Amino acid sequence: xxxxxxxxxxxxxxxxxxxxxxxxxGAFHRHPKETLASLASWSAHxxxxxxxxxxxxxxxxxxxxxDVLAEILPFVERLANDTxxxxxxxGAETALEQLWLAHSDALWVIAEDWLRxxxxxxxxxxxxxxxxxxxxxxxxxxxxxxxxxxxxxxLYDELAAKASPEVTVALATAIDAVGxxxxxxxxxxxLEWAHREDDGSLDLVLExxxxxxxxxxxxxxxxxxxxxxxxxxxxxxxxxxxxxSSGESRCEYVQIxxxxxxxxxxxxxxxWDWIADPYRGCQLRCEFCNARTSTEWSGDAQTGFSRRxxxxxxxxxxxxxxxxxxxxxxxxENVIGIGVTSDPYQPAEERLQITRELLKACL
Numbered sequence: 001x002x003x004x005x006x007x008x009x010x011x012x013x014x015x016x017x018x019x020x021x022x023x024x025x026g027a028f029h030r031h032p033k034e035t036l037a038s039l040a041s042w043s044a045h046x047x048x049x050x051x052x053x054x055x056x057x058x059x060x061x062x063x064x065x066x067d068v069l070a071e072i073l074p075f076v077e078r079l080a081n082d083t084x085x086x087x088x089x090x091g092a093e094t095a096l097e098q099l100w101l102a103h104s105d106a107l108w109v110i111a112e113d114w115l116r117x118x119x120x121x122x123x124x125x126x127x128x129x130x131x132x133x134x135x136x137x138x139x140x141x142x143x144x145x146x147x148x149x150x151x152x153x154x155l156y157d158e159l160a161a162k163a164s165p166e167v168t169v170a171l172a173t174a175i176d177a178v179g180x181x182x183x184x185x186x187x188x189x190x191l192e193w194a195h196r197e198d199d200g201s202l203d204l205v206l207e208x209x210x211x212x213x214x215x216x217x218x219x220x221x222x223x224x225x226x227x228x229x230x231x232x233x234x235x236x237x238x239x240x241x242x243x244x245s246s247g248e249s250r251c252e253y254v255q256i257x258x259x260x261x262x263x264x265x266x267x268x269x270x271x272w273d274w275i276a277d278p279y280r281g282c283q284l285r286c287e288f289c290n291a292r293t294s295t296e297w298s299g300d301a302q303t304g305f306s307r308r309x310x311x312x313x314x315x316x317x318x319x320x321x322x323x324x325x326x327x328x329x330x331x332x333e334n335v336i337g338i339g340v341t342s343d344p345y346q347p348a349e350e351r352l353q354i355t356r357e358l359l360k361a362c363l
Contacts, residue, residue, distance in 0.1 A: 008053055009050070014090050017090070021059075032065070044268070058075060059095040081269065082271060092129075097132050111126050112155065115158065120167050127167065130152045134181060153189050161196070163204065172208045175208050176212060176213040186213075191219055194225050203229065206222065251283045254311065275337050276336050277339060278358060315358055339355065
């Protein structure tokens with residue numbers, strides 16, 4: 001397996017990575033356990049091309065042996081959460097496409113779980129992978145393809161209302177591709193989104209209107225959708241201002257001086273090695289935030305997360321000192337996640353500028 005890695009590193013390219021990933025088939029047939037162990041290290045390799053090769057290889061070995069799905073999917077998830085876009089697209093998306101073609105029942109369950117419970121990077125990978133499968137030409141029977149597109153649209157529909165801007169763009173790109181394949185299924189869904197009263201769906205409609213498929217959506221009034229979106233956002237801003245004036249958004253800032261700052265990231269599925277949280281607690285109260293219920297750090301009620309923000313006053317100087325330690329050599333191989341459990345640019349930052357000091361310490 002090392003000779004394959006050496007070939008990738010000698011002539012690094014996506015094409016070379018794809019060929020290397022496919023070449024793992026023989027090694028897996030002869031030594032399955034050793035091959036899976038090697039692929040696990042590939043998925044965390046410093047070279048993006050080696051990580052891409054691991055994604056292709058996971059698709060290859062997963063197609064051959066359904067029993068290894070439970071073992072390889074966590075590593076495919078790692079690739080889907082990779083910071084490098086090429087790794088996510090040429091590695092994770094390729095793996096999901098190959099695995100779906102061999103084990104569609106199991107991969108539907110994974111796709112639904114990742115879209116509902118994972119982060120935006122992984123959601124974007126799943127959205128794009130489903131679109132790739134639909135347009136690949138590998139689903140030959142028209143009836144099966146139609147059922148596949150209908151199910152994909154149902155999953156996209158779940159995301160539409162609360163999708164982040166990045167996922168919204170991915171959804172629009174996917175709708176553009178699938179819409180040209182099955183306009184009779186997609187156009188009615190786009191028109192339905194255009195009549196909804198949530199800004200996520202209307203945002204998606206406006207993004208779809210910018211794609212080549214947009215003009216094919218007969219009956220879509222883009223201007224009206226834009227006007228309604230603007231009205232919804234004005235209403236939301238007014239409601240937020242009213243909450244602030246009534247005291248609902250008042251927040252207590254607790255400034256502390258700490259002796260240490262950085263926390264080592266234990267999980268191997270995260271793209272960073274260290275956690276740097278300038279704030280604990282957040283005034284923004286985003287509905288999709290997964291940190292709001294994490295109140296163990298203070299023993300507080302859940303509402304305390306948005307009402308009391310702890311600020312590490314000397315975070316900048318602590319980080320500057322800790323970066324001089326031997327744990328950060330070489331620096332290029334140590335990734336710091338700033339604001340992992342609380343938004344680093346919440347309202348407190350305007351007043352205290354702790355995140356700004358952290359960034360200056362990293363320069």
